[in-house]
Amino acid sequence: MSARDELPVQGAEQTLTRGHVGSPDPRPNARRLLQGRGVYIDDLRLPRLAHVVFLRSPHAHARIVRVDSSRARQAPGVIAIFDGATIAQVCKPWVGVLAHLKGIRSPTQYPLAMERACWQGEPVIAVVAQTRAQGEDARDLVEIEWETLPALVDMDDALAGNPVLHPELGDNICFQREVDTGGIDQVFAQADIVVEETFHFGRHTGVCPEGRAILADYNAAEHSLTVHHATQAPHMMHDIISRHLDIPEANVRVICHDVGGAYGIKVHVYPDEMCTAAIAMLLRRPVKFQADRMESFVSDIHAREHKATVRLAATKDGRILGFDLHDLTAIGPYSVYPRTSGIEGNQVVNLTGGPYRHSHYRARMQAVFTNKNVTCQYRAVGHPIAVAITEGIVDLAAQRLNIDPAEFRRRNLIPDDAYPYAFPSGIRFEKLSHHQCLERLLALMNYEGLRADQAQARERGCYRGIGLAAMIEVTNPSAAFYGVGGARISSQDGATLRLEPTGALTVLCSVTEQGQGTETVFAQIAADTVGISMDKVRVITGDTATTPYGGGTWGSRGAGIGGEAVLQSGRALRANILEAAAAILACDRATLEVANDAIVDRLSLRPLLTLAELGRICYYRPDTLPPGFQSELMVTRHYVPRDYAFAFTNGIQASWVEVDTETGFVKLLGHWCVEDCGTVINPLLVDEQIRGGVVQGIGAALFEECCYDDAGQMLNAHLGDYLVPMAGEMPDIVCAHVQTPTHTSELGAKGAGEAGTAGAPAAVMNAINDALVPLEARVTAQPFTPERILAALGRV
Amino acid sequence: MKPSAFDYVRPSSVDEAIAHLEQFGDRAKVIAGGQTLMATLNMRLSAPELLVDIGRIPGLSGIEVRGSLVSIGALTTHREIERSALLARHVPLLTQAAPHIAHAAIRNSGTIGGSIAFADPAAEWPACCLALDAVIVIRGAGGERRVPARNYFHNLYETDLSATEIITAIECPITPPARRSVFLELARRQGDYAIVGLALLARIDADKLHEVALAFVGAGPTPMLATTAMTALEGRTPDAETLHAAREALTRDLDPGPDLYTSAATKRHLAGVLLGRAIAQLMSGGDQTHGTA
Structure with missing residues (x-):
């Protein structure tokens, strides 16, 4: 039985319009974007618009001795120049901690550095001018006398407190956590085999096609602030701007226009963006900040940078007994507000070993402060680390036991009939499909065929390898993610559906669109649920003045949570439409149905009344309706998952590579992903999510790294030297789906946004190491550059 | 990412361009395709007072055979070279190297003269000119001079070209049909600057x-x-x-510096690997191959 057959929209109280949910409908907004008619922040032109540019710290760690802006103030077009103290008078500082991450600490952070700068790229002085170019000219004239301080760049130095970055905190530990199910030392001591490996993960970032951008427009007459913002979480920003700038909630409006990619980069509070909003208040005019590519690299959040040592104990017949993990991660000088920089390490602890049945688990993570750019949640937060650690050590165990990696997984993945299932660490799974996914993957990729190809290739000195990576993913987060920790981040979302007089349908949803097709998914659900055709549905997102309240888009929650809100709202609206129809037609409501933009007779499907006619009557001639009847053609419903903290999903990926052992180059020959996001609402969009995610994961594995020198200077802060994955190097990525709908919602959809990024680095790593087995070489430090592979081979 | 202010002129003759350069000296920059200069201007790594745009000067573009030479006008784009049937026949090394230069959109704007003038050691045309023993045609206030490519490149971004001169053409000897060529490079992504690359020409006679x-x-x-x-x-x-022996000899011939991701030692290793592959390709008659190593 396919999940589509299970869909509630075709269940007992069903509509007779079938087919949008589950169909590869093309996205209606693609035409506008492809014709260049999208509207991004930098496209907005407001009267009296001023531009702000930031002078950023050139040093990783330095005291600001003296600032002389006198020459800059005289430069053409300059409107104002602000320092940290001035901005702090109108914008309250923040501290990036959450109550449920016990013991997490961070120093107070201000929009502009106050007395000292703690990373290269930290904003120090804001220059406001008539044009961006004039602002940059004037910025070059600001003179700052710096006293450089020792830069803390190495995570082991940070852990050792050498030196302590924030003396008031006593040491450099931002957050640490331990999980211990007990008895692990004994289990490891008695196990048939124990394997151990240390994995290194480079620091990298999400490179958005549209840089971060904000346009804040202050209206002094009503003490109101309208913020046009490239953000994933407009209501969160609404609340934060209101509280930190002391503007009543009702006087703030946050509007997202088109957002050019986000990947988690645009869900955080950035000091330069808060500063821009404060400047709009101070200058009583609209002010815009558009990050350019070079400043993006030193001010957009970075992610990863972990060093993780993991041990696995197993029996000689290949049964995993337990995992023992120590993860160290460096997060920069501040924990990012309001989501904190403790979440990635926390996820590594939560997810390591996740796909496998095991009885013992011990994990310890530490996040330490350094003088590099801050790190925070980027696509698949913690997953790529946890999956690589787990799958890397699982492959090593299989190799040590001389068991085929696919067979080893078959023996250890949690059985598909074992649910509901809970780990000793407390993680609970509703229902996963590891074995279905594994078998589907092996068939899809022709695993046996590739193994034969691999053996033949080796005979002619060609080294090919297969890497598997099973994974679990956190999606549809409930309030357990942030809300319980005190963050004012909504985990519930809402959808308002309004039938228009012409029979069109307007959908307003609190979940936002950043180019991934969220609005298309909502239109599909709304069309099916109400009984209306797709081309009559218009979706509006990203405006806190008009949409219901909600969390926005992050953590793979858009389809599963926002989609359910749309579904529930559509149900309610359809019921109201049928009531109005019964009143108009003077018949029993139970004989009516909505289908194909009309009210039809439920049995004969004979059209009785178009929705346009129903709209006309309800809006313009309500006088003709029975006395006392009031139509309600606009409804709002909200949804939040309550039964589980998260809707865990699962999947498995495979990578097929050829390693040139003379050059260290890796050629990606093929990539496969089978995943289970529950109900697939739009296969086209889910596959896009998977493929895009896989590419970002391949970026981490082979290309992307923010390189820093010993002084804390980022060495490759431009797209010439920072290598994003490009189409030319990407393999074909084959996607397939197993559908296990979650029963926590009627829609049954779980998230699909993290899967590709979560598993791809591990799959590529395992494939490279599989290729190198005959040469007794292994690589464990991402990205796997040619030089690192040559070094592992002993050739350089 | 906005350039600092500069003045801009677009002369209609080489003499006029040189007059501007004579007046401004190293405070002026010549711009042709802008492949490198536009980025350095926007990053404010370069802040000239005057930009001399030679892009519309007639007679500086085009490919023609002159006796035993092929003359390539300085404003000829990488793309024009890539697509030239004349070059494919007479100087196939250039046809082989062209696809390695950045991406098609960039090859549509970047010029061979700009590449030789900038003299990035990681660029393709300078190495090709050395291998081909090409001649760089240079014009200054004193007239025209011809400098063999093998005397032209002095040091990192330092060449025989003065701040008041302009390259007008590159003259490449026609490669006889018996002389084969191979161009190989190792770049992590198609279109990136190579970690290392080579241009090889040789005539094979009785396996020698x-x-x-x-x-x-x-x-x-x-x-x-x-x-x-x-x-x-x-x-x-x-x-x-x-x-x-040839690989050993490279330790004397080459002097690579490290880049962000590759040490000098690794580059030396890779240069040796490429040499072996290039010769294997040459021996198998693979001069039609455009692929990476």
């Missing part, structure tokens, strides 16, 4: 290599002509012993 020319990309402060390795290969059958 003759008239060997070998120049490397990304293996020193300038494009590097591997003269010792050339000698080691000249007149010999490229058997294991000869190849070993």
